[in-house]
Amino acid sequence: MSGVEDPCSFSIGDTAQEKGLSYVPQRYVVSPSNRSSLNPEKAEVPTIDMACLRQNDDEKRSMAIKELSDICRHVGFFQVVNHGICQSILNEALSMASGFFNLPTEDKMKLSSNDVYKPVRYGTSLKDGVEQG
Numbered sequence: 144m145s146g147v148e149d150p151c152s153f154s155i156g157d158t159a160q161e162k163g164l165s166y167v168p169q170r171y172v173v174s175p176s177n178r179s180s181l182n183p184e185k186a187e188v189p190t191i192d193m194a195c196l197r198q199n200d201d202e203k204r205s206m207a208i209k210e211l212s213d214i215c216r217h218v219g220f221f222q223v224v225n226h227g228i229c230q231s232i233l234n235e236a237l238s239m240a241s242g243f244f245n246l247p248t249e250d251k252m253k254l255s256s257n258d259v260y261k262p263v264r265y266g267t268s269l270k271d272g273v274e275q276g
């Protein structure tokens with residue numbers, strides 16, 4: 144290794160939540176010139192077509208995987224199309240998520256945890272380590 148930290152990776156350490164920080168660590172702040180527009184006519188959400196991943200064409204699969212990796216590293220979110228998940232399952236997942244977030248805070252906090260190994264938890268697995276100027 145060259146000793147240069149990958150700016151797209153997260154170091155292992157205490158989370159901002161665990162540290163009790165009252166601000167967003169600098170490594171997560173995006174400068175105004177690099178922020179997406181909140182104007183719906185201008186907002187661009189990357190789209191990942193999962194059909195490419197189900198093809199028997201290794202080159203297309205490889206390109207789709209690289210595109211997904213790049214979007215995850217540099218944008219952080221995307222829309223998935225042609226995933227093959229039936230609408231009834233999607234509707235049920237949204238209903239369950241909505242039901243959870245409509246619970247009283249006391250009930251949600253029973254699942255609060257920073258332990259990434261727990262199969263069911265309410266929290267974040269982002270690790271910010273030591274803040275870097």
